[in-house]
Amino acid sequence: MVLGIVMMTAMLPTMYGLNESSKATRDQEDSRKNTSRKQRCHLVAMCSLSQGTQSQREQVHNARVYVGRDGKLYITKHPSSDMSPFNGGFYTHPDFPPDNTSGVVTITGEQPPTLRWVFLDANTHEMRWGGRPDSEGHVCGPFDWTKDEQCMKLEGWEGWLAVRLPEDDTRDQADTDLEIGDGREIWRLYFDQNDNGADLPPGSQGMEVRLKRVTAES
Template sequence: MVLGIVMMTAMVPTIIGLNEASKGTRDQENNRKNTARKQRCHLVAMCEVNKGTQTQREQVHNARVYVGRDGNLYITKQPSSAMSLFNGGFYKHPNFPPDNTSGFVTITGEQTPTLRWVFLDVNTHQMRWGGRPDSEGHTCGPFDWTKDEQCITLDGWEGWLAVRLPVDDMRYQAETDLQISGGREIWRLYFDQNDDGADLPPGSQGVEIRLKRVTAES
C-alpha cells in the first residue's frame, strides 16, 4: 500500500505536466486558427468533374469571385471595370454571440473602398453585399470554414451555386446596362439554402461549386 502511494505521488507531477502541455498545445492551435480567420482572402470557385457540362466547368472552375458595383457577387475569369476582386473574410457580426467570427465581409469598389457585409438574399437566394440596412431581414451567417480550413460554408454546409440567368431576365439585362456582361462569361454566386435548386427561373444554368479561400495579397 505504501509503495502504491509513493508511485502515485511520483506520477502526479507527470500528469500535471501532461495536462499543462496539452493546454498549451490547444492554446497555440486556437491562436493559430484565430489569426488565420482574421486574414483577408480571395475566393476561388471549384467545380467537380461530374458537375455541369464541360463548357460550364471551363468557365467556372478556378474562376474568382468579384464584387459588382450593383451589390451582387459574381464569378468569372473575365472581370469588367464594374467589378472588384473579392477581398475580405470572417468578421464579428452583431447577430451572433460575442467574440464570434460568424459574419463575412469584403472590401468593395466604392470610392473610397469600404468594408461591407456579405449576405444571402432570402428572396432570390443570391449572394449580395451591402451596409447593415441592406442586410437586415436576410441571412448574414453563420459563415465558417470546412474542417480542412480550405473552403467556405454558410449555415453549416456548402450549398454554393454558380448561376447564369436567362437572357430575358431583367437582372441579366441589368448586367448589360452595367457593362458587367458584354459578352463575357459571367456567373452569379448563389446559395441553395433549402437544397431544392434555389428556385432558379426557367432557362437558368446552375452548377454546384465549392468556394476556396486564397490568402489575399498584402
Template sequence: MAHPFSGYYLPVPWTGDAWKKAGFRNGEGMVTTISDDPPFLNWVYLDKDTYEVKYGIRVEAEPHLVGPWDCTPIDRRLTFEGWEGFVIVQEDEENDLWALYFDRDDDGLRGEGKVGTQGKRMLLAEVSRKEMRRTKLTSDEERITRIREQADKEKKRAQAELEVTPIAPAQEEAPQSSGSHSATSAAIEIQKPEAETKDADDDTLSTSIEQGLSKSLDSLHIGYNSRILSTDTKTEKDETRAGTELTSHHNNNSSESVYQESLQSSSSFHTASYEMSSESQTTTTTW
C-alpha cells in the same frame, strides 16, 4: 464595375450569440471591401427569399441571412451554416453573366420563387479562399505600420512616467501674536550614513561633557568666592589682628579643601561622563 472579393470574418453584434446557441462551430459574419479608394466595407449575406449571395451595408444586410460563415479546416473552402452548397446560375445568357447562390434547402433551388424552376443553367461550385500574393511593397508597408505603432506606445509610456502627482500646498499656521507673521516650512529629512551619525553622536557627547564640566567648575568657583567673601566680612567685624591671621590661615585651608572638592567633583563628573560615553561607543578605552 467589378471589384474582387477582399474580406475576412467579423463577429456579428446583433445575432452572433444565437448561432453559438444553435450549435454552430463559429458564429461569425463576413465582410469585404467594395472599392479600393476609399476601401469601404460591406456585409456579405444571403437574400432570405432567393438565396443569392449579395453584399451591402448593415441596414441592407440585417433583414437577411448574414451567417454564420466559416471554412473547411484543411483546404480552406468556404462554408455557410457549416456546409458547402454554393451554386452559380447563369442569369443573363446573352451576355453570359453568372451570379452566386447558396442552395440552403438542399433542393437544387427548386423552392417557390427560386431560380431552380426557371430553366436557367446552374452549376455546383466550390468557393475557396485564396490569399493575395505578398509583395515587397506590402511587407514594407506592414513593417512601417508596426514601427509607428511601437513608437506611439513608447511615447505614451514615457509621458505616463513623466506625470507627477501634484503636491498639496502646506497649510499656514495660525499667527501666535498680532505682530508675528505666519509662515510655512518644508522639512526635508536626509538620512545620514551610519558612520556619520556615530561621529555626530560622539561630537554631541563631547560637547555635553565640556559644557557640564564648565558649569561644575563655575559653580565651584562661585561657592569658593562666596565663602571667602563671607569669611572676610566676619573677620573685619568680630576678630582681632591675630584672629584675622588665624582666619586667613583657616581660609587657606578652606581654599585647599574647596580646591580638592573641586578636583574630586570634576573627576567624578568626568568619570561619569566617560561612563556615559562608553555606553554609547562600541569599543572600550582605558584611561
C-alpha cells in the same frame, strides 16, 4: 494501499506537466486558427467534372469571385470594369455570440474602399453585399472554413451554386450587338440553402461549386 498512494503522488507532477503541455498546444492552435481567419483572402470557384458542360466548366472552374457595384457577387474569368475581386474574410457579427468571427466582410469597389457585410438574400438565395441595414432580415452566417481550412461554407455546409438566369443570355446578346462583351461568361453566386435547387426560375443554369480560399496580397 500506501504503495499506491506513493505511486500516485509520484505521478502527479508528470500528469500536471502533460496537462499543461496539452493546454499550451491547444492555445497555440487556437491562436493560429484565429490569426488565419483574420487574414484577407480572395475566393476561387471550383467545380467537378460531373457539373455542367465542358464549356460551362471552363467558364467557372478556377474563376474568381467578384463584387459588383449592384450589391451582388459574381463568378467570372472576364470581369467587367465595375467589378472588384472579393477581398475579405471572417469578422465579428452582432447576430452571433460575442467574440465570434461568424460574419464575412469584403472590400468593395466604392471610393474610398469600404468593408461591407456579405449575406445570403433570404428571398432569392443570391449572395449579396451591403451595409448593416441592407443585410437585416437576411442570412448573415454563420460562415466558416471547411475542416481543412481550404474552402468556405455557410450554415455548416457548402451549398454554393454558380448560376446564370434566363435574362443573362439576353444581356449577353445585347453586349455582343454593342461590341462590349463584358457580360459574357459571368455567373451569379447563389447558395442552395434548402438543398432544393435554390428555387431558380425555369431556364436557369446552375452548377455546384466550392469556394476555395486564396490568401490576398498585403
